[in-house]
Amino acid sequence: xxxxxxxxxxxxxxxxxxxxxxxxxxxxxxxxxxxxxxxxxxxxxxxxxxxxxxxxxxxxxxxxxxxxxxxxxxxxxxxxxxxxxxxxxxxxxxxxxxxxxxxxxxxxxxxxxxxxxxxxxxxxxxxxxxxxxxx
Amino acid sequence: xxxxxxxxxxxxxxxxxxxxxxxxxxxxxxxxxxxxxxxxxxxxxxxxxxxxxxxxxxxxxxxxxxxxxxxxxxxxxxxxxxxxxxxxxxxxxxxxxxxxxxxxxxxxxxxxxxxxxxxxxxxxxxxxxxxxxxxxxxxxxxxxx
Numbered sequence: 001x002x003x004x005x006x007x008x009x010x011x012x013x014x015x016x017x018x019x020x021x022x023x024x025x026x027x028x029x030x031x032x033x034x035x036x037x038x039x040x041x042x043x044x045x046x047x048x049x050x051x052x053x054x055x056x057x058x059x060x061x062x063x064x065x066x067x068x069x070x071x072x073x074x075x076x077x078x079x080x081x082x083x084x085x086x087x088x089x090x091x092x093x094x095x096x097x098x099x100x101x102x103x104x105x106x107x108x109x110x111x112x113x114x115x116x117x118x119x120x121x122x123x124x125x126x127x128x129x130x131x132x133x134x135x
Numbered sequence: 136x137x138x139x140x141x142x143x144x145x146x147x148x149x150x151x152x153x154x155x156x157x158x159x160x161x162x163x164x165x166x167x168x169x170x171x172x173x174x175x176x177x178x179x180x181x182x183x184x185x186x187x188x189x190x191x192x193x194x195x196x197x198x199x200x201x202x203x204x205x206x207x208x209x210x211x212x213x214x215x216x217x218x219x220x221x222x223x224x225x226x227x228x229x230x231x232x233x234x235x236x237x238x239x240x241x242x243x244x245x246x247x248x249x250x251x252x253x254x255x256x257x258x259x260x261x262x263x264x265x266x267x268x269x270x271x272x273x274x275x276x277x278x279x280x
Contacts, residue, residue, distance in 0.1 A: 003154045003158065005158050006157060009158065013164070013165030017168075020168075048170070049166075058175075059159075059162050061165055062165050062166055111168055114164050114167070114242070114246070115165055118164055122161065125157070132264065133267040
């Protein structure tokens with residue numbers, strides 16, 4: 001039954017969106033992280049989605065091909081009293097933009113919901129198909 | 136016997152194609168955030184015509200292999216029929232809005248198509264159930280309820 005493939009397709013999408021949500025969570029958690037003594041600070045991360053072909057023309061899932069780090073320099077704030085301040089009194093924060101991440105989070109959760117809805121519909125259709133000829 | 140199952144055969148072909156279209160739309164929704172993904176759509180009427188037309192042709196000709204030729208509206212149709220099972224008339228959807236990542240999935244349209252296809256799948260199921268009930272009723276004797 002070809003409808004079973006929908007669970008593979010939507011399942012892969014749900015799993016990819018979960019990874020995206022995970023990355024958003026770690027970005028938001030590290031939004032106020034400051035650079036350590038070595039000058040290294042948390043870098044904003046983004047997942048990259050890729051189409052996952054499933055052998056048939058009509059089914060294409062999603063996978064996370066890799067996670068990229070944003071290499072732009074972090075936000076620098078002048079605060080000489082901060083314990084992590086460098087020689088000139090600047091503190092480097094992670095280059096996370098919380099507004100962007102919140103938008104990313106909403107988008108990920110909407111896509112997640114869409115795919116769950118697709119799976120629920122496919123499930124109810126399959127259950128009705130199983131009762132074919134009985135009613 | 137063929138007349139008894141003719142309607143059922145047609146409905147089962149339609150059901151298979153509905154399931155295929157459901158999968159196609161599910162793929163589009165799954166790839167709504169994939170960069171560069173091109174949304175696809177099925178020409179359902181054409182696919183059904185191909186599926187059922189070939190079926191009736193096979194049934195009608197029987198042993199005569201070179202029976203009535205398939206009616207085509209374009210000279211390229213007949214040669215393109217090989218390998219048609221996989222690529223049953225898949226089209227690329229035209230994007231309504233340009234996206235920066237070259238993704239052409241219009242989620243509103245896909246959700247509408249998904250709902251539409253769900254209802255029509257259920258309708259086809261009911262048609263099949265109706266046909267089955269008709270056949271079963273016809274087989275009952277007049278003394279049975």
